[in-house]
Amino acid sequence: MSRIRLRLGQLFGGLCLALCSLTAQADFAADxxxxxxxxxxxxxxxxxxxxxxxxxxxxxxxxxxxxxxxxxxxxxxxxxxxxxxxxxxxxxxxxxxxxxxxxxxxxxxxxxxxxxxxxxxxxxxxxxxxxxxxxxxxxxxxxxxxxxxxxxxxxxxxxxxxxxxxxxxxxxxxxxxxxxxxxxxxxxxxxxxxxxxxxxVPEPATWLLLACGLLPLLLRRGHAP
Structure with missing residues (x-):
């Protein structure tokens, strides 16, 4: 149960970061x-x-x-x-x-x-x-x-x-x-x-965190009897 909670926490964190990137203020970033x-x-x-x-x-x-x-x-x-x-x-x-x-x-x-x-x-x-x-x-x-x-x-x-x-x-x-x-x-x-x-375009780290939370849940579901 604790592992599931951890994965859900990672998934939720990734979703939050992705949503933040969608609503962030758009500003020029370089010279x-x-x-x-x-x-x-x-x-x-x-x-x-x-x-x-x-x-x-x-x-x-x-x-x-x-x-x-x-x-x-x-x-x-x-x-x-x-x-x-x-x-x-x-x-x-x-x-x-x-x-x-x-x-x-x-x-x-x-x-x-x-x-x-x-x-x-x-x-x-x-x-x-x-x-x-x-x-x-x-x-x-x-x-x-x-x-x-x-x-x-x-x-x-x-x-x-x-x-x-x-x-x-x-x-x-x-x-x-x-x-x-x-x-x-x-x-x-x-x-x-x-x-x-x-x-x-969410940062690569955001997608990585999202994947880390989602993939184990999908694998667990695939092995469920």
């Missing part, structure tokens, strides 16, 4: 690298751009930010005032600003080439106890999920985003057209929120 790629360069300088900057785990909430926000580094040096890429919970936040106004159209000024768009490539995405399976994207001021948008096109913000692997996301910079704001073209911007969708 994240932001790469700025513009195969066609800029509207006023067609030299290709390929720069990267790694954000330490402890600094994810600050992220990569423009110099006027206190940022420094290869990607920060190319950012317009108030632009930034930062991370919180299981969400990526991007503020993109207008850098070119050719023909009265406000764009970032970053150019793609040969079918490859200008983009941020964000890699090293890992969430504790979770597997990244998809995303939802918004383009409302204040990184909100509703309200006023600074994005004129594309009509669907999610079309700018591509999950190229479970740990890497691409954000298209060359397809953005900004809504004209009252402050004039130099003040045009949009704020994007990308919420990552995940599936719980």
């Amino acid at each position: 994240i690298t932001v790469r700025l790629v513009a195969p066609g360069g800029l509207a006023f300088d067609t030299t290709p751009i390929d720069l990267s900057q790694t954000v330490a785990f402890a600094d994810l909430a600050s992220g990569v930010r423009a110099a006027n926000l206190g940022g420094s580094g290869d990607v920060s040096d190319f950012m317009m005032n108030d632009e930034r890429v930062f991370f919180s919970g299981n969400a990526i936040f991007i503020r993109a600003a207008a850098g070119d106004f050719t023909g009265g159209v406000s764009t970032t000024g970053y150019l793609g080439a040969n079918g490859s768009p200008a983009r941020y490539e964000i890699s090293g995405l890992a969430i504790t106890g979770q597997a990244i399976t998809g995303f939802t994207a918004y383009a409302f001021d204040g990184f909100a999920t509703s309200g006023f948008t600074g994005l004129q096109s594309p009509a669907v913000p999610a079309s700018l985003v591509q999950l190229t692997s479970p740990g890497t996301l691409s954000f298209d910079l060359s397809s953005i057209v900004f809504v004209p704001r009252l402050g004039g073209q130099s003040g045009d911007y949009a704020e994007f929120r990308i919420d990552l969708m995940t599936t719980p």
Whole structure:
């Protein structure tokens, strides 16, 4: 009887840990690298751009930010005032600003080439106890999920985003057209929120504990007269 109680205790412990992993707060678990790629360069300088900057785990909430926000580094040096890429919970936040106004159209000024768009490539995405399976994207001021948008096109913000692997996301910079704001073209911007969708993945130790409790009970049942 005591052995059965022990096995039941192990089984119960494994189930508890598994349930805890399902409900745990999803947070980024490691350093994240932001790469700025513009195969066609800029509207006023067609030299290709390929720069990267790694954000330490402890600094994810600050992220990569423009110099006027206190940022420094290869990607920060190319950012317009108030632009930034930062991370919180299981969400990526991007503020993109207008850098070119050719023909009265406000764009970032970053150019793609040969079918490859200008983009941020964000890699090293890992969430504790979770597997990244998809995303939802918004383009409302204040990184909100509703309200006023600074994005004129594309009509669907999610079309700018591509999950190229479970740990890497691409954000298209060359397809953005900004809504004209009252402050004039130099003040045009949009704020994007990308919420990552995940599936719980219990730690191997959790499955092991669960198996240790369940297997002996199954074996005992199989040998019962």
